[in-house]
Amino acid sequence: MRRTGTVTRLGIYLYLLYKVPAWKRKLLRQPEHTDEELRPLHDRAANAILAAATSMRGVMIKMCQAMATRADVFPPEFVERLKECHDSVPPKPWPVVKAALERELGQPIDAVFSEFSETPIASASLAQVHIARLKSGREVAVKVQYPDIEDIFRTDLRNMERGVRAYEWFDPQPLPLLPLIKELTEHVGYEIDFRREARSGARVREMFAKNPRIWIPEVLEEHSTGRILVMEKVSGIKITEKAQLLEHGIDPEDVVQDLMSVYVQMILGAGFFQADPHPGNLMVTPDGRLIVLDFGLSKELPEGFGMGLFELMFSMMTFNEASMMRAFKELGFASKTGDDGTFLLIARRMISRSDSGAFEGEFTEEMTDELFDAIREDPVVDVPSDFVLVGRVFSFLSGIAHTLGGRANVLQAMGAGGSRG
Amino acid sequence: MSVATESAPDRLTFTPQELLESGSYEEPLIAGGVRCHGGFDSTGAYRSPRMVHRGPAIDAWKSQLARDGHGLIEISKALMPPQYPNVDQAKLLLRNGVRDPIVRALTIISIVEGFGAVIRDVKVPDLGEWVVESVEGTALAHLDKGLFEAHARDESGYREEGGHKQMWEAARDTALENPKIPGDVLMRMMGGGGGGQRGKAERPFPQLDPTLERMLTMMARVCIVEVFAEGTFDWGERVLSDGEVSAAPDAAGGMVRNIRADENPHVEYLRTGLSEMRARTIRTVDGKTIAGETVIDGLLHGMLHEMTRSRPRDQREDLRESLGEAMKVASNPKALLEEFDALESVWTPPETTGFEPSTEAA
Numbered sequence: 001m002r003r004t005g006t007v008t009r010l011g012i013y014l015y016l017l018y019k020v021p022a023w024k025r026k027l028l029r030q031p032e033h034t035d036e037e038l039r040p041l042h043d044r045a046a047n048a049i050l051a052a053a054t055s056m057r058g059v060m061i062k063m064c065q066a067m068a069t070r071a072d073v074f075p076p077e078f079v080e081r082l083k084e085c086h087d088s089v090p091p092k093p094w095p096v097v098k099a100a101l102e103r104e105l106g107q108p109i110d111a112v113f114s115e116f117s118e119t120p121i122a123s124a125s126l127a128q129v130h131i132a133r134l135k136s137g138r139e140v141a142v143k144v145q146y147p148d149i150e151d152i153f154r155t156d157l158r159n160m161e162r163g164v165r166a167y168e169w170f171d172p173q174p175l176p177l178l179p180l181i182k183e184l185t186e187h188v189g190y191e192i193d194f195r196r197e198a199r200s201g202a203r204v205r206e207m208f209a210k211n212p213r214i215w216i217p218e219v220l221e222e223h224s225t226g227r228i229l230v231m232e233k234v235s236g237i238k239i240t241e242k243a244q245l246l247e248h249g250i251d252p253e254d255v256v257q258d259l260m261s262v263y264v265q266m267i268l269g270a271g272f273f274q275a276d277p278h279p280g281n282l283m284v285t286p287d288g289r290l291i292v293l294d295f296g297l298s299k300e301l302p303e304g305f306g307m308g309l310f311e312l313m314f315s316m317m318t319f320n321e322a323s324m325m326r327a328f329k330e331l332g333f334a335s336k337t338g339d340d341g342t343f344l345l346i347a348r349r350m351i352s353r354s355d356s357g358a359f360e361g362e363f364t365e366e367m368t369d370e371l372f373d374a375i376r377e378d379p380v381v382d383v384p385s386d387f388v389l390v391g392r393v394f395s396f397l398s399g400i401a402h403t404l405g406g407r408a409n410v411l412q413a414m415g416a417g418g419s420r421g
Numbered sequence: 422m423s424v425a426t427e428s429a430p431d432r433l434t435f436t437p438q439e440l441l442e443s444g445s446y447e448e449p450l451i452a453g454g455v456r457c458h459g460g461f462d463s464t465g466a467y468r469s470p471r472m473v474h475r476g477p478a479i480d481a482w483k484s485q486l487a488r489d490g491h492g493l494i495e496i497s498k499a500l501m502p503p504q505y506p507n508v509d510q511a512k513l514l515l516r517n518g519v520r521d522p523i524v525r526a527l528t529i530i531s532i533v534e535g536f537g538a539v540i541r542d543v544k545v546p547d548l549g550e551w552v553v554e555s556v557e558g559t560a561l562a563h564l565d566k567g568l569f570e571a572h573a574r575d576e577s578g579y580r581e582e583g584g585h586k587q588m589w590e591a592a593r594d595t596a597l598e599n600p601k602i603p604g605d606v607l608m609r610m611m612g613g614g615g616g617g618q619r620g621k622a623e624r625p626f627p628q629l630d631p632t633l634e635r636m637l638t639m640m641a642r643v644c645i646v647e648v649f650a651e652g653t654f655d656w657g658e659r660v661l662s663d664g665e666v667s668a669a670p671d672a673a674g675g676m677v678r679n680i681r682a683d684e685n686p687h688v689e690y691l692r693t694g695l696s697e698m699r700a701r702t703i704r705t706v707d708g709k710t711i712a713g714e715t716v717i718d719g720l721l722h723g724m725l726h727e728m729t730r731s732r733p734r735d736q737r738e739d740l741r742e743s744l745g746e747a748m749k750v751a752s753n754p755k756a757l758l759e760e761f762d763a764l765e766s767v768w769t770p771p772e773t774t775g776f777e778p779s780t781e782a783a
């Protein structure tokens with residue numbers, strides 16, 4: 001099969017890319033490569049992966065995106081390059097989409113919709129989105145999964161797993177890629193299951209039912225399947241378009257406040273969250289309501305995670321190292337050497353990257369990068385993947401907040417600062 | 422004693438280090454295995470932290486204010502909304518094994534105390550620029566030079582030393598024997614998905630420098646919260662020191678008493694500072710002036726009026742929302758609810774706050 005061939009070639013290319021220079025050095029009895037020297041290699045590797053992914057679309061793109069979320073494992077050059085995987089996917093031709101739709105609906109399109117726009121408004125890695133009108137007259141957005149995605153998903157994963165096993169067999173000190181693949185597989189699996197996405201969206205929608213400033217589009221269950229989502233159509237200004245927000249008389253600081261309040265309530269309050277706050281998934285209506293889209297990657301956090309995270313932030317704010325250690329353990333950090341002092345070193349490195357030299361409640365991108373660097377450079381600490389995911393979310397939010405001229409202060413969003421009297 | 426002479430009553434200027442100085446204790450305060458601030462003297466009496474100079478300093482600033490013929494603002498205790506559930510209701514719940522509402526309330530108190538740390542982030546503008554009269558040798562001149570920092574450390578702890586957050590946790594855990602913390606504590610504290618009001622309300626005094634306005638608003642709010650906390654803490658002390666519902670009446674009750682002692686200087690420096698501002702003239706951004714009294718009384722009146730109404734209502738609604746669920750653990754939830762309701766006390770906020778814009782200066 002063509003896909004298998006592409007992955008195999010990519011695997012061999014990557015292997016040789018890193019190994020040949022290392023063998024050379026060994027033969028010539030030169031010291032090992034430094035990080036600095038490896039940088040161009042990372043760059044070439046990322047390019048190769050990106051090229052393969054774009055030619056193969058679908059799952060490989062998702063995998064790239066997922067890899068781009070693991071700055072704690074992969075080098076920065078890699079992560080930066082792989083981030084480009086977003087949204088750069090050409091749409092599928094209409095006949096293909098139409099056939100998929102009708103197969104899922106079990107009836108012709110015009111039995112359900114009175115209008116259906118053949119050109120999608122967005123096409124992403126796993127699905128594309130069309131605007132349509134139900135026979136009832138209601139305007140909707142229809143997210144249609146690419147027809148063959150499940151099969152592709154399985155083939156790609158099998159190939160990738162094989163590739164990794166082969167690599168582990170060759171390499172005397174392999175990167176622990178297998179567990180990572182397992183986790184990425186799990187995440188991509190979530191995103192392919194549109195029923196799950198519908199349930200997750202409904203759960204978060206319920207969470208904010210009483211908040212008139214938050215709008216989460218309703219999924220119309222009766223027309224949705226595991227591969228199609230028919231949703232209330234929303235429209236708004238992309239959250240990072242500060243000038244447009246201002247033009248509509250919306251205070252960007254209010255937007256930051258709502259954004260933070262939503263994520264803090266999901267993560268620290270409810271323990272269930274939409275883990276994908278990239279600007280494509282966040283909009284603001286002209287009257288200032290925040291729209292949150294795309295619940296494909298939503299996750300349940302273990303019990304006590306929110307409290308543990310709060311305690312970690314609180315102890316960082318008060319420089320209380322004993323409670324920092326307690327909080328790290330509560331969150332599931334484990335030291336492979338038995339020396340918990342390593343946690344403190346990580347915390348100190350993070351704090352040192354904050355603007356004021358003290359932690360005031362915001363996980364900035366710099367701090368999160370520092371955290372991931374620390375973990376990668378000194379892999380003696382097992383970091384719970386939930387923490388990585390949450391850290392990434394907060395660093396995303398910090399980026400958006402800074403774009404809007406605000407700050408993503410988690411403690412403040414929880415109510416510190418007296419907003420609750 | 423050298424300490425006493427250094428802090429002679431006529432001294433009005435202090436360094437930040439002095440205002441943060443705790444001196445030494447005969448015995449430290451250990452709560453729930455955590456070293457906390459403060460400690461005990463040779464007579465066994467509790468001594469609050471950071472009070473070697475801060476206490477005498479506040480007294481000196483207060484005397485100066487009186488010498489200059491200015492009043493000290495007083496927030497009437499009658500304005501203090503009662504805690505919901507009240508002491509009898511809380512004990513009833515605990516006696517019947519309904520612990521979640523009380524554990525949740527105590528946990529939220531500990532977290533809110535910890536959040537007190539953000540007072541250190543309050544920006545203080547150049548007062549020389551915005552206040553007509555000198556502020557030298559006043560509490561106002563020491564806000565960002567030790568007072569806010571001391572307050573922040575009292576509430577949230579600092580480095581290895583726990584503060585009120587840890588002390589409340591210890592009181593809860595000794596009295597109720599390490600109860601399971603309900604999973605919804607943070608969600609409930611954050612208003613449970615409801616919108617809440619946006620932090621940014623209308624500016625009460627738009628003619629002021631925004632930084633000054635924010636600082637005074639924060640001081641007024643925290644001052645009121647600290648006064649109202651008296652009621653909450655009294656409730657906590659009475660519930661946790663009752664041997665019928667508390668496993669450690671002496672230790673837990675005593676811990677809350679220590680916390681209450683520490684709160685005293687907070688109320689005192691804040692009301693001193695606000696009174697000093699009230700006795701002065703403030704420059705506006707458009708080059709005019711406004712009487713400090715107008716600003717301070719205006720802020721206090723607005724907040725007191727709002728909080729005496731919203732707070733009891735919010736607290737009651739909050740509790741009752743999940744009371745039915747929490748009572749399911751009782752043997753006869755229906756009878757328990759009836760008994761609970763029979764213990765309810767009614768409270769209506771006083772008509773006046775004492776800071777009405779029209780009233781003459783006190």
Ligand SMILES: Nc1ncnc2c1ncn2[C@@H]1O[C@H](COP(=O)(O)OP(=O)(O)OP(=O)(O)O)[C@@H](O)[C@H]1O
Binds near residue numbers: 121295
């Ligand atoms: N209910 C809706 N109303 C209007 N537009 C929508 C709606 N849902 C999705 N869209 C549009 O379609 C785009 C892609 O949707 P969505 O993010 O759900 O897909 P995705 O495949 O998960 O994409 P990605 O993984 O790249 O975020 C959104 O960025 C938005 O522009």
Ligand SMILES: [Fe+2]
Binds near residue numbers: 585
């Ligand atoms: Fe306190």
Ligand SMILES: [Fe+2]
Binds near residue numbers: 537576647687
């Ligand atoms: Fe206090």
